[in-house]
Amino acid sequence: MDPEGQRIIPRSDQQRLLQHLELGDVASWSAQQRNSGRHRVALDHWHPRAAPDWLWSVGLPLLSLGDQWLGERRLLGLSALPGCGKTTLGQWIEAAAKELGLSIQVVSLDDFYFEAERLDAAISGNPWGVPRALPGSHDLELLQECLQVWRQGDHVLMPCFDKAKRQGRGDRSGWRRCDADLLIFEGWFVGCRSNADPTADEPHLEFPLTPEELEWRQKLQPVLALYEATWSCFDQLWQLRATDFNAPWRWKRQQEATLQAERGASLSSSELDRFIRMILCSLPSSSFQTMRADVVVEVDPDRNLKRIHLQGSIQDSPSSDSLTG
Numbered sequence: 001m002d003p004e005g006q007r008i009i010p011r012s013d014q015q016r017l018l019q020h021l022e023l024g025d026v027a028s029w030s031a032q033q034r035n036s037g038r039h040r041v042a043l044d045h046w047h048p049r050a051a052p053d054w055l056w057s058v059g060l061p062l063l064s065l066g067d068q069w070l071g072e073r074r075l076l077g078l079s080a081l082p083g084c085g086k087t088t089l090g091q092w093i094e095a096a097a098k099e100l101g102l103s104i105q106v107v108s109l110d111d112f113y114f115e116a117e118r119l120d121a122a123i124s125g126n127p128w129g130v131p132r133a134l135p136g137s138h139d140l141e142l143l144q145e146c147l148q149v150w151r152q153g154d155h156v157l158m159p160c161f162d163k164a165k166r167q168g169r170g171d172r173s174g175w176r177r178c179d180a181d182l183l184i185f186e187g188w189f190v191g192c193r194s195n196a197d198p199t200a201d202e203p204h205l206e207f208p209l210t211p212e213e214l215e216w217r218q219k220l221q222p223v224l225a226l227y228e229a230t231w232s233c234f235d236q237l238w239q240l241r242a243t244d245f246n247a248p249w250r251w252k253r254q255q256e257a258t259l260q261a262e263r264g265a266s267l268s269s270s271e272l273d274r275f276i277r278m279i280l281c282s283l284p285s286s287s288f289q290t291m292r293a294d295v296v297v298e299v300d301p302d303r304n305l306k307r308i309h310l311q312g313s314i315q316d317s318p319s320s321d322s323l324t325g
Helices: 009-021 027-037 053-068 086-100 116-122 140-151 213-227 248-263 270-281
Strands: 074-079 104-108 156-162 172-178 183-188 237-240 295-299 305-311
Touching: 009 053, 009 305, 027 053, 053 074, 053 086, 053 104, 053 183, 053 237, 053 305, 074 086, 086 104, 086 183, 086 213, 104 305, 248 270, 248 305
Parallel strands: 074 183, 074 237, 104 183, 237 295
Antiparallel strands: 156 172, 295 305
């Protein structure tokens, strides 16, 4: 990444974001990042072709919140569809925070999948044949317990999940100590609520929902409601919102190719197709379009960041055409 490369995000969008976060004006804040050298920290953790908007409009503002909230226990939700770039973002944030002495850790909803046997039972019979990822495949009791202990100021051991285990079906893989002041909690349906109409038309789908898919979509709504107790714990919710809901077809294939190259294990082509179909069908697209996020950053199919929208700003609301492709 070239931190001084051309950006797409309008300067006015970034100014409103910084004001919303109480970080000051663009000129002063940008000068501070450059003078401290923060904008060049841990650049090797970004993809070399990553656009600098990821750094200036997402990464560095999040690090600045870590500064602002130093000594407090704060929980920030980060929602984005699979393959969007949130994992790379999280790796950079943790590496940069370590170099800068900031107390920030990134935790994934994925790490709270049930252990193998219970995970398989939880989503048995789903029409997509996916091994995980659906609402209902996570240990919410353990998640709430971990967050409660952490919020009280103690350190806590949170589970880790290895997606390469069991020929790509995944399983628990140890525990990780979390004691940071700022936890960034990420996941593909983080922040989604159960108030969407599961029978609504989905114009982005090449093939309409099957009766089995519709049945499971309706079944998942009350399950999704169980996650809302976790969403209510967020001090802020950020969403990386796809401008095209079909973008995961490209993103997830690229992600699995990387997993295969690095770990030697990934979903097969047919498993991957079913997984992506699940992402596009299991929850209504309106769940993502109407998410009550404090900060919404639009991401196009090439992973370029386009605009920033803030909660409560009607004139700044994302287009109603978002997610339709």
